[in-house]
Amino acid sequence: xxxxxNVFEPMKVKELADEDxxxxxxxxxxxxxxxxxxxxxxxxxxxxxQLIRMIEQHAHSEIIGALPEGTWIxxxxxxxxxxxxxxxxxxxxxxxxxxxxxxxxxxxxxxxxIDDLINGRxxxxxxxxxxxxxxxxxxxxxxxxxxxxxxxxLANAKGSYGPYxxxxxxxxxxxxxxxxxxxxxxxxxxxxxxxxxKWMQEAIDxxxxxxxxxxxxxxKISVHSEILIKWKVKMASNDxxxxxxxxxxxxxxxxxxxxxxxxxLRKNEEEDKWEITEPDWDEFKRVINGDGPCxxxxxxxxxxxxxxxxxxxxxxxxxxxxxxxxxx
Amino acid sequence: xxxLDPRVNRMNLPSSFDEAMHKEEMDQLATYEVFLVPKEGKxxxxxxxxxxxxxxxxFVFGKEAYSRRFxxxxxxxxxxxxxxxxxxxxxxxxxxELLTDQAETEGDEQQYEVFHMNKRGKFHxxxxxxxxxGPLDALHQGKEAFPEETPQNVWVIPTSDFHFNSEEDSxxxxxxxxxxxxxxxxxxxxxxIQKYKDSVNS
Numbered sequence: 001x002x003x004x005x006n007v008f009e010p011m012k013v014k015e016l017a018d019e020d021x022x023x024x025x026x027x028x029x030x031x032x033x034x035x036x037x038x039x040x041x042x043x044x045x046x047x048x049x050q051l052i053r054m055i056e057q058h059a060h061s062e063i064i065g066a067l068p069e070g071t072w073i074x075x076x077x078x079x080x081x082x083x084x085x086x087x088x089x090x091x092x093x094x095x096x097x098x099x100x101x102x103x104x105x106x107x108x109x110x111x112x113x114i115d116d117l118i119n120g121r122x123x124x125x126x127x128x129x130x131x132x133x134x135x136x137x138x139x140x141x142x143x144x145x146x147x148x149x150x151x152x153x154l155a156n157a158k159g160s161y162g163p164y165x166x167x168x169x170x171x172x173x174x175x176x177x178x179x180x181x182x183x184x185x186x187x188x189x190x191x192x193x194x195x196x197x198k199w200m201q202e203a204i205d206x207x208x209x210x211x212x213x214x215x216x217x218x219x220k221i222s223v224h225s226e227i228l229i230k231w232k233v234k235m236a237s238n239d240x241x242x243x244x245x246x247x248x249x250x251x252x253x254x255x256x257x258x259x260x261x262x263x264x265l266r267k268n269e270e271e272d273k274w275e276i277t278e279p280d281w282d283e284f285k286r287v288i289n290g291d292g293p294c295x296x297x298x299x300x301x302x303x304x305x306x307x308x309x310x311x312x313x314x315x316x317x318x319x320x321x322x323x324x325x326x327x328x
Numbered sequence: 329x330x331x332l333d334p335r336v337n338r339m340n341l342p343s344s345f346d347e348a349m350h351k352e353e354m355d356q357l358a359t360y361e362v363f364l365v366p367k368e369g370k371x372x373x374x375x376x377x378x379x380x381x382x383x384x385x386x387f388v389f390g391k392e393a394y395s396r397r398f399x400x401x402x403x404x405x406x407x408x409x410x411x412x413x414x415x416x417x418x419x420x421x422x423x424x425e426l427l428t429d430q431a432e433t434e435g436d437e438q439q440y441e442v443f444h445m446n447k448r449g450k451f452h453x454x455x456x457x458x459x460x461x462g463p464l465d466a467l468h469q470g471k472e473a474f475p476e477e478t479p480q481n482v483w484v485i486p487t488s489d490f491h492f493n494s495e496e497d498s499x500x501x502x503x504x505x506x507x508x509x510x511x512x513x514x515x516x517x518x519x520x521i522q523k524y525k526d527s528v529n530s
Contacts, residue, residue: 038481071335084509101377177397180514317357324359326376
């Protein structure tokens with residue numbers, strides 16, 4: 001699960017003008033022909049750095065995203081829901097493993113990524129810094145947060161980097177179960193008792209604002225973002241993804257008789273565009289920089305898992321077996 | 329630290345940490361490549377890497393990571409260090425055309441498994457086995473053995489470096505049909521949506 005809104009901030013790298021023009025042209029031509037880049041190919045430093053950051057944030061989001069949902073495994077209503085939610089959480093953690101491996105092929109060791117996560121230097125999807133108060137919150141995440149992530153991941157699956165594309169191919173297939181499971185959970189509450197409907201409505205009211213922020217602020221048109229689009233690193237604008245999500249899911253939420261807590265929400269049929277209340281981007285920035293309701297807890301859980309798992313890693317590690325960067 | 333999550337409360341998290349924790353360098357396990365046969369009659373194909381302390385653990389992790397959700401009839405793992413890759417070619421060009429180093433001429437022959445990535449961005453698929461004196465010899469022989477193919481990347485791997493599941497273990501994958509709750513088609517939200525609509529209309 002991953003939003004991808006906060007990824008494309010500027011970074012310090014070698015200027016494009018300093019890259020070898022011949023290699024750069026070959027690289028661009030290959031992407032223009034629709035071919036994928038493989039790890040042994042030459043690539044500009046900006047491409048490598050942006051991809052590392054993006055894939056790493058995606059991996060962290062899978063790990064951290066498993067926490068608010070994992071909360072509800074033991075309290076999910078009934079055996080089947082417990083089994084299904086456990087399988088979903090296992091999928092998310094598995095996705096993180098695939099993604100960390102894909103990022104490793106670009107030269108950043110997995111330890112460095114985990115180190116950056118637990119020390120707050122690396123970001124993950126902002127939405128997971130909000131708490132899941134009730135079972136209905138977990139249903140919202142399973143259905144709609146995953147739906148948002150799928151919009152993002154299907155776009156990224158058409159990107160230019162081979163190992164990321166291969167990982168996303170598998171991830172997208174697995175996500176289809178999450179979406180159906182989540183929709184089923186929400187529909188069950190919708191068709192349930194007045195209290196169940198009330199819980200679901202309250203969850204929608206709590207999560208709608210973070211959901212709109214999930215895709216990130218409108219992209220600034222800059223040379224930087226243009227080049228990332230040209231290199232097929234960034235596959236769709238944040239606004240385009242938000243619009244696609246609204247198009248697909250607002251009617252489905254309304255179909256279940258729930259309301260959406262945005263008085264300005266309407267489809268402008270003439271422009272074929274959804275109008276929404278501008279999300280509170282100050283809150284977004286505040287939360288992403290560490291000051292959200294759950295940031296501290298999420299990172300503390302990860303850190304403690306690392307600390308308390310150390311003896312296991314030491315016990316099973318055989319020094320004769322050597323780590324090496326995955327090939328593909 | 330107080331949490332809404334009873335499991336987190338049982339962890340007794342401190343409200344703050346005195347100092348930063350840093351991962352040690354190379355605090356991770358060795359790298360293995362996982363291959364599986366998705367259906368009877370299909371070739372073995374690469375699915376991705378796992379990190380594990382040794383090859384049998386890599387097999388277990390590989391099974392969990394790559395075969396828990398979709399059909400699978402056989403699996404194999406090998407250390408990533410056993411894979412000898414060719415260069416990656418451009419579209420329309422065979423990776424075999426890019427071999428420059430001479431094949432080994434000395435040494436004992438052993439069996440290699442040959443995998444082709446037919447297109448950039450795709451997975452490597454098994455095309456056959458051959459006897460060779462070394463990995464470069466195996467690549468050169470692959471060029472002779474598969475003249476019709478134009479792979480964009482070739483892997484040759486000594487057969488003896490693989491860990492395969494044995495024939496009698498193939499019921500490992502028979503549990504998949506029992507876990508229908510992991511399939512998208514298990515969920516029929518339509519019935520519930522209809523139930524809701526009926527309740528509104530009645």
